[in-house]
Amino acid sequence: MTGRRRWSTEEILDTAAELLSTSDPESFSVRKLAAALGTDSSSLYRHFRTKTELLRALADRILLSAMDGYRREGDWKQRLTALALRLREAFGRQPQIAAIWGRYASSGTGSRLVMEEVLQALRAAGLPDEQIPARYHRLVILIAALIAAEGGIGAITPEEHEQGMELFRVAVLGADPERFPALAHFARDVRPLGAERGAAFDDLLAAQLADIEAALP
Template sequence: MGPRTAVADRILLSAMDGYRPEGDWKQRVTAVALRVREAFGRHPQLAAVWGRYASGGTGSRLVMEELLQALSTSGLPDEEIPARYHRLAVLVAALVASEAAIGTAPPPEREQGLELFRVAVFGADPAHFPALTRFGRDILPLGAERAPAFEEILAAQLADVEATIAR
């Protein structure tokens, strides 16, 4: 494990520090995902490192173990748990890394990105981009409302797992 992945693993250790499984499997998965998001939110420059390489250390194993344990109590057949775990891990890593990337951009770069977004949306030719013209006023830039988006996307993935169980 390299120095950057070792630091990322310490962030995962801190995320799991004091964690006690509570609630049903969805509450447990959500709690771990939010803890990981919060921990990397304090160290956004390392979120992409974790998302690219994982860490392989104790922190990583603690997160993996809890997610697998939670999924094991969900009612999923054992043969589906590894694939569902992988989807959740990829989703959380991608969302955390994406949020971190936006958060680490310097203010001038963020403002430039926002201006490019405005030009793309509000400057769209209605003849070529009728849907963009129609919905443009209500579309948010990628950096907006990250917390609710994170939670809603995670909840959708968990609802998909739940639908699989119900079948």
């Protein structure tokens, strides 16, 4: 009698990533993953005790891929900028998982590598040690939020995008100038949330780093 195939942790994560590429974390389930693998849920719980633990592992794997080949170059601002862009690029390849990083804390190797580099760069900037944890927290929250926002936009289908654009045009160009005078005034210049995402990411990151620089002794 042939025994049931045993799936490796990486094979499970690969299949989970494929399922998430056509769905979202809310509708994703261990039962669906088990069905895709041709097994039952109990066999997967040997690798991951909960769905949350599995999602954390997926996010951490992306963090680990972002840090693969990373080299410290330039001053502290250049290092943090390069790191943020690497994270953005890595999650951009799997946008459905981008929101998971901000939602579920990870304690894996990828997470520790990112934390270590951010903390070391802030220390290299010359910040007093007592200020570094708070600055670290604000910076990482900003980066995770920007990446999650981009991931949410990047994960929608072309049909959903076009529908959203039409609703945006109706809401903005059709605004009543008496009730929404400012909106009506700027209607032809206001852009939807998905527009110029790269420039917004760069500007907000640069502003945060400038704020850190202004606080240096």
